[in-house]
Amino acid sequence: MVQTPSKRMTLAEFLKLPETEPASEYIDGQIIQKPMPQGKHSTIQTEFSTTVNIVLKPQKIARAFSELRCSFGGRSIIPDVSVFTWKRIPRDEKGEVANTFLIVPDWTIEILSPDQNQTKVTKNILHCLNFGTQMGWLIDPDEQTVFVYLPKQQPEVFDLAEQKLPVPSFANELNLHLGTLFDWLLE
DSSP: OEEOOSSOOOHHHHHHSOOOSSOEEEETTEEEEOOOOOHHHHHHHHHHHHHHHHHHTTTTSEEEEESOOEEETTEEEOOSEEEEEGGGSOBOTTSSBOSOBOSOOSEEEEEOOTTOOHHHHHHHHHHHHHTTOSEEEEEETTTTEEEEEOTTSOOEEEOSTTOBOOOOGGGTTOOOBHHHHHHGGGO
16 A cells, blocks of 8 residues: 655655554655565464574574564565674663664564565665675565675575575575474464
8 A cells, every 4th residue: 555645755754653563664766565464474474473483582693573664764664574693773862772873783584474575575675685694585484485685796595494594694694494484374
């Protein structure tokens, strides 16, 4: 769903608007509402975030956030999972995780929903890479495929259960195979 304001809205104006349900993103001056996550999407999102946080968070290497608004480079997007290295997590004056993230994630993960536009999602991943994200994943639950994007490289396609999925260097302790990712849908 695209909502077009009567006049072109700035990112600053967009960020002052109340949140919508499901969430809306600000892309190229347009407000675009994300589709409501469904079962497969939600399962992969939850299990992936949990796995990253079990492995990387206790050592203060990185932390995964689900549905976190990230505003940078003239856009305000909400990747399904955003992973930030520990030292880059914005903090408030009390040292707690900040409410506002005006930076690009270190690793962005998008999970395709049945009614979601793959081009829009891919453009968000590429936007992140252009602003410093180390790696982007596009997970397609229906095709049981993961597209891996790296800066200035051709995407790689993973569609065999035994394939080990690449991760950013800070996440080398994660040992994820494609089959593991989609086996979460059977649990």
